[in-house]
Amino acid sequence: RKHLMNSFTPFLISWNITKRCNLKCRHCYLDASELTSPNGELSSDEALALVDDIASINPNTMLILTGGEPLLRDDVFDIAKYASGKGLMVVLGTNGTMIDDDTACKISESNIKGIGISIDSLKPLSHDRFRGLDGAWEKTVSGIEALKRHNIDFQIQITVTKNNYDEIPAVIEYAYKKGARAVNVFFLVCTGRG
Numbered sequence: 186r187k188h189l190m191n192s193f194t195p196f197l198i199s200w201n202i203t204k205r206c207n208l209k210c211r212h213c214y215l216d217a218s219e220l221t222s223p224n225g226e227l228s229s230d231e232a233l234a235l236v237d238d239i240a241s242i243n244p245n246t247m248l249i250l251t252g253g254e255p256l257l258r259d260d261v262f263d264i265a266k267y268a269s270g271k272g273l274m275v276v277l278g279t280n281g282t283m284i285d286d287d288t289a290c291k292i293s294e295s296n297i298k299g300i301g302i303s304i305d306s307l308k309p310l311s312h313d314r315f316r317g318l319d320g321a322w323e324k325t326v327s328g329i330e331a332l333k334r335h336n337i338d339f340q341i342q343i344t345v346t347k348n349n350y351d352e353i354p355a356v357i358e359y360a361y362k363k364g365a366r367a368v369n370v371f372f373l374v375c376t377g378r379g
Contacts, residue, residue, distance in 0.1 A: 209317030284328030
């Protein structure tokens with residue numbers, strides 16, 4: 186740890202707190218076999234100890250809790266609240282399909298400062314096909330609406346492919362109309378399913 190403090194100070198850490206996911210995205214950078222098992226996940230105590238380590242190196246770090254789908258972890262809000270209590274700015278990267286009013290309340294109570302939500306097409310069928318679940322588009326949009334009702338900042342994220350690159354201007358317009366704080370455009374990572 187001492188060596189890290191002298192040579193490297195992280196300001197942003199993206200942590201895949203789980204590899205499990207409720208979707209089967211065509212572009213996923215995780216191997217398909219990793220998406221259903223909690224193998225390799227830190228226990229709750231190990232996760233909190235890692236938060237302690239991060240905070241000891243730089244208590245002003247932005248910590249992105251992502252995955253897989255981080256909302257599949259039962260302790261995600263405990264981790265977020267603990268990290269926030271250590272001074273870290275916590276944000277959540279999610280596909281948005283599991284967010285309802287109850288989850289939005291828990292997000293707010295755990296002091297998560299913002300949510301990144303993935304939308305890969307404004308055409309529901311294309312989005313669902315890309316995400317590997319019928320109804321994913323509707324659930325994601327419903328999640329955005331729940332975040333808005335609870336005044337939780339969110340941003341839209343899109344992974345660019347040959348099938349959706351022409352939708353980027355429309356996604357930006359959509360995000361603006363929905364009240365997103367930003368739009369992040371990601372390029373495909375050629376690992377796992379991708």
